[in-house]
Amino acid sequence: MALATRTDKRADRKAGDPGGGRPGKRPSVLGTLWGSTVGKKAVMAVSGLVLLGYLVAHLLGNLKIFFGPGEFNEYGHWLRTMGEPVLHYEWALWIVRVGLLAAVILHGVCAYQLSRRDIAARPTSYVHKRRRASYATRTMRWGGIILALFIVWHLLDLTTLTVNENAQPGHPYENVVATFSTWYGNVIYITAMLALGMHIRHGFWSAAQTLGMGSATRDRVLKITANGLALVLTVGFISLPVGVMTGLVS
Amino acid sequence: MRLTLRVWRQSAADATGAMVTYDIDGISEDMSFLEMLDSLNEQLILEGDDPVAFDHDCREGICGACGVVINGDAHGPERTTTCQLHMRHFSDGDTIDVEPWRAGAFPVVKDLVVDRSAFDRIIGAGGYISAPTGSAPEAHATPVPKADADFAFEHAECIGCGACVAACPNGSAMLFTSAKVNHLNVLPQGAPERETRVLDMVATMDEEGFGGCTLTGECATACPKGIPLPSITAMNKEWLRATRKVAR
Known part of the structure; x- marks a missing residue:
């Protein structure tokens, strides 16, 4: 009954394509990656893992704030001189910045394009609603937008010092204390770090699946690692505003 | 009642x-x-x-x-x-x-009937093996390790009902496609077309307008045959491998 009404809408396009196979020229590896949902997800996974790696290093550096202005500011200065004398002053820092920018752009563009596609693939929603998937999974897109906005604010606040209350170049310790001495600085930062934790919780595990590294036996280890990373990074970063608020850092 | x-x-x-x-x-x-x-x-x-x-x-x-x-x-x-x-x-x-x-x-x-012929076209793109037809071959001619046979059978259970697509918030056909790809790619009979199968089936899946996978796990929860979520991971691995291999 239903079969009779079915039409092959792509019959004309598929003509001359034996058995759906694509003989002859295939696009390059990058072309295949960018042109496929699976490939774009792999780009997202790799760029996400690069950013996650950076965050671990960033947290370790940030924690030096608990050892006083001398040590923290010295670390801030070292970031500019690292790589010397092989590299010129600030070159290593700029290489890292360009790499991070590329990762953020790739991650964001893929997320945008895949999300557009996903939303279009489900044009009609169900009348009978029910809760689907975990909170961390459902909030990946909004969480990503929150994090993107946070990065803009964070750079304006502590890199360019445009919106910083203290805005003393070369004195990152004093600038950080100034940020966390304002109520909005704490609210923005803590909200973003909670979003970060959720994003990593689903994102790390998801990246492992996308890159084909998960399996039924490895699933537990991956989930524990994802939750562990999310918890350590969130608690670690939030310890800074809490440190300033409690007067531990001043 | x-x-x-x-x-x-x-x-x-x-x-x-x-x-x-x-x-x-x-x-x-x-x-x-x-x-x-x-x-x-x-x-x-x-x-x-x-x-x-x-x-x-x-x-x-x-x-x-x-x-x-x-x-x-x-x-x-x-x-x-x-x-x-x-x-x-x-x-x-x-x-x-x-x-x-x-x-x-x-x-x-009409009413509760949907057109699932997109699945047929995904199968048409590579969900088969090319083999000479005729009488059934000698069963012992091509040994298959037990673990591979079990893996293939688990995925061969897919009946193509489309529940995975229906349950997925992205309308993605990844679980269906991965079941079909994994079923044939692990077996010696499927080996000659191992790379083209996964690349072509995924490409057709994308062309048909299915969404991408965000690993919500809704598909595997809905699947009446219990095709597991790691099936998608296994297909991602196959796809990445095939992309590298075909480029050579």
Whole structure:
């Protein structure tokens, strides 16, 4: 009954394509990656893992704030001189910045394009609603937008010092204390770090699946690692505003 | 049992549909969900109404033809096909919402019937092996390790019902495609086309307008045959491997 009404809408396009196979020229590896949902997800996974790696290093550096202005500011200065004398002053820092920018752009563009596609693939929603998937999974897109906005604010606040209350170049310790001495600085930062934790919780595990590294036996280890990373990074970063608020850092 | 059904009615593919409420009495808890719909249709025919169109065939859970979304769940509250879901899982006086699979790649044909021919085209792109036909080959000529045979069989259980697509918030066909790819790619018979199979089937899946995977796990929860979520991971691995290999 239903079969009779079915039409092959792509019959004309598929003509001359034996058995759906694509003989002859295939696009390059990058072309295949960018042109496929699976490939774009792999780009997202790799760029996400690069950013996650950076965050671990960033947290370790940030924690030096608990050892006083001398040590923290010295670390801030070292970031500019690292790589010397092989590299010129600030070159290593700029290489890292360009790499991070590329990762953020790739991650964001893929997320945008895949999300557009996903939303279009489900044009009609169900009348009978029910809760689907975990909170961390459902909030990946909004969480990503929150994090993107946070990065803009964070750079304006502590890199360019445009919106910083203290805005003393070369004195990152004093600038950080100034940020966390304002109520909005704490609210923005803590909200973003909670979003970060959720994003990593689903994102790390998801990246492992996308890159084909998960399996039924490895699933537990991956989930524990994802939750562990999310918890350590969130608690670690939030310890800074809490440190300033409690007067531990001043 | 006395039930209130709210069923999606849509007279044709291009018509606007709506949920229509029906009261039905005398439903036995031993009836399958489809038999309950049969009873509703008998009632509708007697009243001179148009019966509800729904897909069905074997009614023993192996063909994959039937499938509707019951109270928001593909195939309803139990992990089985709609034909194998029995009314004992509902209570007297319940209101049950019945909707068709919802996905851009599965347009509604009529009422609860959707066009799943996109799946056929994914299969056509590589869900087969090329082998000389004739008499059955000697079973011991091509040894298959037990673990591989089990893996292939687990994925061969997919009946192509489309519940994974219906349950996925992105309308993605990754679980279906991965079941088909993994089933053949692990076996020696599928080895000659191992790379082209995964690349072409994924490309066709994308062309058909299915969404991407965000690993929500809804598909594997809905699958009446228990195709596991790591199936998608295994296909991602195959796809990345094939991309590297074909480029050489």
